[in-house]
Amino acid sequence: MTSTASTASNAALRRGAVHLMLAALSLLTLFPLLWMLSAAFTPNELITQRAFRLWPEEASLSNFRIAGEKHPIWWWLFNSVLTASAITLGKLAISLPAGYAFARLPFRGRRFLFGLVIATMSFPAVLAIIPTYIAVVKIQAFDTYSAMIVPSIPYIGFYVFYFRQAFRSLPDEMFEAARIDGCGIWKQFRDIAVPNVLPAIAALSVISFMGAWNIYLWGQLVLEDSARKTLTTGIAMFADVDGADTPWGPLMATSLLSVLPVLGLFLLAQRYIVQAFSSGTVEK
Structure with a gap:
């Protein structure tokens, strides 16, 4: 009985480790998209001056206006x-x-x-x-x-x-x-x-x-x-x-x-x- 429970516990740990690894790889893959989303709403002059944030503190639609003008x-x-x-x-x-x-x-x-x-x-x-x-x-x-x-x-x-x-x-x-x-x-x-x-x-x-x-x-x-x-x-x-x-x-x-x-x-x-x-x- 103990052996069966130990096997089930090990299997659950392996599944958890696999899921954690896949989640980390997913975040790594999604990072360029997240940066694109954040940068799209960050004023252009602030993009290279501040660290990456999931959502900018000073969100703005100015980039769309500037792109439309160019x-x-x-x-x-x-x-x-x-x-x-x-x-x-x-x-x-x-x-x-x-x-x-x-x-x-x-x-x-x-x-x-x-x-x-x-x-x-x-x-x-x-x-x-x-x-x-x-x-x-x-x-x-x-x-x-x-x-x-x-x-x-x-x-x-x-x-x-x-x-x-x-x-x-x-x-x-x-x-x-x-x-x-x-x-x-x-x-x-x-x-x-x-x-x-x-x-x-x-x-x-x-x-x-x-x-x-x-x-x-x-x-x-x-x-x-x-x-x-x-x-x-x-x-x-x-x-x-x-x-x-x-x-x-x-x-x-x-x-x-x-x-x-x-x-x-x-x-x-x-x-x-x-x-x-x-x-x-x-x-x-």
Whole structure:
């Protein structure tokens, strides 16, 4: 009896030590974000003069005002939301019906075409930057929203694969009953398939939005006008313009703007993300 109690006590101590270590590592990981949050509301002239505090004694919104006077940060925020939303909707508009077709519609060459889609996942997107840039310039789309949005949509290999697996996990009986009731392919897709994979749609929507929000290299290449830049590309202008005298307060305020929308979206869809990746989407 004593041995059992001792073993249980040792196991509890080990779990406690592991949790304590994970908490310490979490705080270490979160420290840059905490510093960003504190610096965003600390007057710029006080940031480097005082020790770090979780919340500044003299909290102020002056950094946001200064950042807005230096650069069009609110246009950057609008551009980021616009481009990320358009890219996400474009990816879903193509990958959802494609995934359904590969999962539920018998047609000649289905396996071969699906293999081609999967093969695109093995090619880094950076390989297509130069030819895509040349094409954008030749069609006179340089420095436009279209140049930022359209070339980013076709990278959907993973999305098609994931939706195919999600649709294949649905019971065949639902679709057989729908066919008996006279439902066509489109009605089965719209009224039966899509409502039953909403967690997967929510999960990939967040992943796509975050990926589109963080596009940097392509945005630096095709967006020249300051008013058309996104937050990700615009933040670099603080260092470019001010050089060694980087205004850390306005920079951190702008960085906070770039984090909050994505963080809020993730928190809103967290339940669906967990449900999507913990549900059975393994091919039958």
